[in-house]
Amino acid sequence: MTAARTLATAPAASILPEHVRTAFGVRETSPRPVVWAGQRAWQCGEVLLRPVSDHVVAAWSATVLENLEVDGVRLARPVRSSDGRWVVGGWAASRHVPGVPEPRHDEVVAASLRLHAATATVLRPRLLDDRDDLLSRSAAAAFGERRLDLHPETGGRLFAELAAHRRTIRLTPQVVHGELFGAMLFDPTGRPAVLDLVPFWRPAEWAAAVVVVDAVAWGGADEELVERWSELPEWPQSLLRAVLYRLALHAQHPDATAESLAGIERVASLVSRRL
Numbered sequence: 592m593t594a595a596r597t598l599a600t601a602p603a604a605s606i607l608p609e610h611v612r613t614a615f616g617v618r619e620t621s622p623r624p625v626v627w628a629g630q631r632a633w634q635c636g637e638v639l640l641r642p643v644s645d646h647v648v649a650a651w652s653a654t655v656l657e658n659l660e661v662d663g664v665r666l667a668r669p670v671r672s673s674d675g676r677w678v679v680g681g682w683a684a685s686r687h688v689p690g691v692p693e694p695r696h697d698e699v700v701a702a703s704l705r706l707h708a709a710t711a712t713v714l715r716p717r718l719l720d721d722r723d724d725l726l727s728r729s730a731a732a733a734f735g736e737r738r739l740d741l742h743p744e745t746g747g748r749l750f751a752e753l754a755a756h757r758r759t760i761r762l763t764p765q766v767v768h769g770e771l772f773g774a775m776l777f778d779p780t781g782r783p784a785v786l787d788l789v790p791f792w793r794p795a796e797w798a799a800a801v802v803v804v805d806a807v808a809w810g811g812a813d814e815e816l817v818e819r820w821s822e823l824p825e826w827p828q829s830l831l832r833a834v835l836y837r838l839a840l841h842a843q844h845p846d847a848t849a850e851s852l853a854g855i856e857r858v859a860s861l862v863s864r865r866l
Contacts, residue, residue, distance in 0.1 A: 669683065
């Protein structure tokens, strides 16, 4: 079984153009619509084609993943088009990587650390210089680099309360994947796989803390997950910034709900005891 689950019907917006199939060399292969770790995609044999919202990020991610080697972690290797491009008409391609999302929370954290040991030498991408989206704004607010007007009822009040406990941390920023929760697949032997990179210039400990916060808030992880990774440097403050990140994002997100906020509040109470 794989994470590519056949859809009953494909959304009209995700119809795979023939010229994209031709560009990636799969015109003669019958495509089937799938969901690949939560992403809409089309499987064409061993190649998966998926629409991408940010062409620049998709091309950068492919460039890094093309030659990256991560101990114990499989990578979805990107596929170039016939003319060498990573993105054609808003579509990117990669090799199909078998696996399914599983609640192996500690293993996701461990794989995150291995991934970021490998990306520690990746240069800071220039695409981050002018980035101004929900994710980047929320991370900047979490680290005290930007002030946001957050609605009190959707997370702003708790953000202000917790931000008062923020202290200086001495961790080295690097390229990290800041959205790994739910985006990692496991094959039947338990080997993890990473599909792409969502780039941030933040400490690896923070990226690990985001996984922990998400897993406890929404993934059904036991509360002890917070403590099991406490040997990581600056762990309480990394956790705090992870919670602040999620609160800032939640307070700005159009799909925010009382139920999703309750999850963050639950993990925030655990983190606040450690400050």
